[in-house]
Amino acid sequence: MASGDLLSPPRHVAIIMDGNGRWANERGLPRTVGHSKGVEAVRRTVEAAADFGIEYLTLFAFSSENWSRPEEEVSVLMGLLRRFIRRDLAELHRSNVRIRVIGERDGLQGDILPLLLEAEDTTRNNTGLTLVIAFNYGARDEMVRAMRRLARDIEAGRIAAEDVTASAITERLDTAGIPDPDLIIRTSGEERLSNFLLWQAAYSEFVFVPEYWPDFDRDLFLKALRSFANRDRRFGGLSASKAATAVAG
Ligand code: FPP
Numbered sequence: 372m373a374s375g376d377l378l379s380p381p382r383h384v385a386i387i388m389d390g391n392g393r394w395a396n397e398r399g400l401p402r403t404v405g406h407s408k409g410v411e412a413v414r415r416t417v418e419a420a421a422d423f424g425i426e427y428l429t430l431f432a433f434s435s436e437n438w439s440r441p442e443e444e445v446s447v448l449m450g451l452l453r454r455f456i457r458r459d460l461a462e463l464h465r466s467n468v469r470i471r472v473i474g475e476r477d478g479l480q481g482d483i484l485p486l487l488l489e490a491e492d493t494t495r496n497n498t499g500l501t502l503v504i505a506f507n508y509g510a511r512d513e514m515v516r517a518m519r520r521l522a523r524d525i526e527a528g529r530i531a532a533e534d535v536t537a538s539a540i541t542e543r544l545d546t547a548g549i550p551d552p553d554l555i556i557r558t559s560g561e562e563r564l565s566n567f568l569l570w571q572a573a574y575s576e577f578v579f580v581p582e583y584w585p586d587f588d589r590d591l592f593l594k595a596l597r598s599f600a601n602r603d604r605r606f607g608g609l610s611a612s613k614a615a616t617a618v619a620g
Contacts, residue, residue: 381553385429390559390583408585435509467499473545474508510569517543
């Protein structure tokens with residue numbers, strides 16, 4: 372499928388990569404095989420996003436609630452992320468991809484945090500696609516951290532209560548400096564946000580894809596982008612055609 376008809380791709384696409392476990396179960400394989408296949412879909416998707424001219428791609432890699440999964444599955448997921456950074460960082464860097472990590476960093480054990488920091492640091496000055504990895508991420512946690520920062524700033528007299536505005540909150544979120552997602556895609560047929568980017572999703576469009584994440588590919592990505600291209604985004608106002616009618620009438 373060609374991507375030439377994507378005249379103006381969304382600036383920021385965020386993806387809830389769901390269905391690795393079910394993909395594996397349906398094939399009589401361990402869930403962890405689904406996660407490994409999921410990493411291949413991550414590679415395909417990053418490459419496609421860069422080709423499509425998307426500026427920001429956020430991937431929900433590990434939620435703050437995922438720690439409650441069986442220890443073995445958590446350790447496989449950590450291993451996959453570790454391997455992804457070790458093996459793919461050089462290639463991502465060569466492709467001018469800039470990596471940002473969002474999520475709670477305090478309390479991360481072992482070499483995971485140093486690896487994530489290395490990925491951010493190595494690619495800091497790249498100017499191509501920004502790949503935002505949501506790791507140990509939960510939107511409510513993120514908002515609590517932002518509110519604490521605000522409270523500390525007020526307590527220290529750096530800002531007044533009247534200065535607490537939507538942008539003062541936005542600037543204190545993990546996503547500071549990253550535009551809100553235009554499009555959020557969730558695979559596997561589930562239709563919920565699951566504590567992902569709650570503040571930032573205020574005006575996002577949603578595309579729910581029935582296929583499981585390991586099957587996500589360039590064609591399914593393009594299909595989601597085409598569905599987005601047909602949406603009439605009003606941001607609480609009127610659509611361009613209705614606004615014209617209102618003025619004329
Ligand atoms: C959801 O499937 C997927 C996850 C919890 C993790 C996603 C992680 C990866 C694709 C691999 C690591 C990521 C990177 C960026 C290298 P599920 O297990 O909830 O599936 P189910 O709902 O069918 O059980």
